[in-house]
Amino acid sequence: MGMSPLVKLVVVSCIMLGCINTSEAWRDKPKSIHIEGKVLCQDCTGGWNDWVKGAKPIKGSRVSATCMDERGKVIYYGSDETDELGEFDMVVDSREVCKELKPELCSVRLVSSPDPTCNVATDFGGAKSGVKLTRPSFVYRDLVKYRPEPFYYTSPMCEEPDTTEAPEDDQEAKYYFYKKETTY
Numbered sequence: 001m002g003m004s005p006l007v008k009l010v011v012v013s014c015i016m017l018g019c020i021n022t023s024e025a026w027r028d029k030p031k032s033i034h035i036e037g038k039v040l041c042q043d044c045t046g047g048w049n050d051w052v053k054g055a056k057p058i059k060g061s062r063v064s065a066t067c068m069d070e071r072g073k074v075i076y077y078g079s080d081e082t083d084e085l086g087e088f089d090m091v092v093d094s095r096e097v098c099k100e101l102k103p104e105l106c107s108v109r110l111v112s113s114p115d116p117t118c119n120v121a122t123d124f125g126g127a128k129s130g131v132k133l134t135r136p137s138f139v140y141r142d143l144v145k146y147r148p149e150p151f152y153y154t155s156p157m158c159e160e161p162d163t164t165e166a167p168e169d170d171q172e173a174k175y176y177f178y179k180k181e182t183t184y
Contacts, residue, residue, distance in 0.1 A: 031142050033103050035065055035133070036089040038150040039082045039110065041118035044158035057086025058153060060114040065090050066130075067097065067106040075099045079111060103133045103146065113153045120159045127151035 040055035060081055067076035076097050080088040090108075094101040107130035113119040121128040131148045138145035 032091055032093045034091050034145040035108055037148050039086045040150050040152050042152045042154050044154055058113055058115055059084045062111040063088045064111045065092060065106055065108050069099050106133045107131060108148055110151050118153045118155050120154050120156055122152045122154050124152045125149035
């Protein structure tokens with residue numbers, strides 16, 4: 001014999017209510033937050049497919065997390081080194097922080113790369129300027145996990161030149177660029 005429509009409605013409602021509670025649990029003050037991600041080397045010298053899909057993990061790259069208070073003062077700073085798969089996993093424990101830990105006031109960024117052929121930080125995924133922790137990628141009971149997009153380094157050969165140094169006067173600019181070209 002099947003369940004009555006009323007019983008089915010109650011069961012479905014309970015399940016939906018549980019899902020809504022779980023999906024909003026990240027808004028509660030977490031005891032700790034986990035930040036995990038990847039650091040990869042993206043080479044611009046190959047073809048398009050190599051550039052898009054051929055990124056290689058960087059072992060020993062350093063990534064940092066900085067958390068601020070409402071006044072913009074640093075209340076937590078920590079860093080982690082990537083493993084052989086280029087992955088990092090940091091835990092920010094709110095018991096180690098003197099003030100209330102608010103994940104939305106935390107950011108993650110690249111610090112350094114041990115690879116001399118791939119040590120220019122890019123801003124893909126906000127790696128160079130820092131990524132704010134906005135919405136967690138995983139929430140279960142007391143576990144709140146953030147996983148930003150992969151961070152990328154590239155080779156010095158792929159670095160964009162700085163063109164902000166050019167003088168404003170046209171005559172001076174012609175001399176500047178001529179001089180710059182002839183000094184090589």
